[in-house]
Amino acid sequence: MKRRILLSSAFAVSLLAPASIIAQQPYVDPIRIDAIAEKLGTKPGPSTPREIELGQSATLTLTNPDRLATQGIKGMHEGARVTLTCVGPGRLRIEADELQPVAKNAVLTVKLVDDGTFTPIPDRVAPQPKPREP
Numbered sequence: 630m631k632r633r634i635l636l637s638s639a640f641a642v643s644l645l646a647p648a649s650i651i652a653q654q655p656y657v658d659p660i661r662i663d664a665i666a667e668k669l670g671t672k673p674g675p676s677t678p679r680e681i682e683l684g685q686s687a688t689l690t691l692t693n694p695d696r697l698a699t700q701g702i703k704g705m706h707e708g709a710r711v712t713l714t715c716v717g718p719g720r721l722r723i724e725a726d727e728l729q730p731v732a733k734n735a736v737l738t739v740k741l742v743d744d745g746t747f748t749p750i751p752d753r754v755a756p757q758p759k760p761r762e763p
Contacts, residue, residue: 662679665713669700671690672690677689686714691725705733709725723739
């Protein structure tokens with residue numbers, strides 16, 4: 630009888646446990662694409678989401694290369710693909726690439742400020758392993 634009670638209580642706990650064991654990621658406000666697209670001189674496509682959350686991305690088309698150049702990505706032409714990825718709370722990775730006239734790729738990571746502006750931040754560089762000493 631005690632075994633049955635113990636097993637049934639263990640089973641009940643196992644049903645409740647997954648909800649409390651799920652990885653605890655902080656809630657991050659979604660990033661609205663329309664305001665960002667305008668500042669970057671890009672245009673979202675018809676299937677582009679209106680906002681992205683942590684780990685999500687959206688693809689846009691460059692319509693005004695001068696606006697993108699003021700943010701720090703220079704030399705792109707109209708029609709280039711621009712991908713926005715939410716990489717952290719208030720952090721956005723902007724990647725622009727094109728194949729014509731020459732294959733080119735540029736990446737910029739920015740921190741979004743409450744007033745709607747961007748502040749460029751340096752990309753993290755993975756630490757290099759130290760060489761082994763003989």
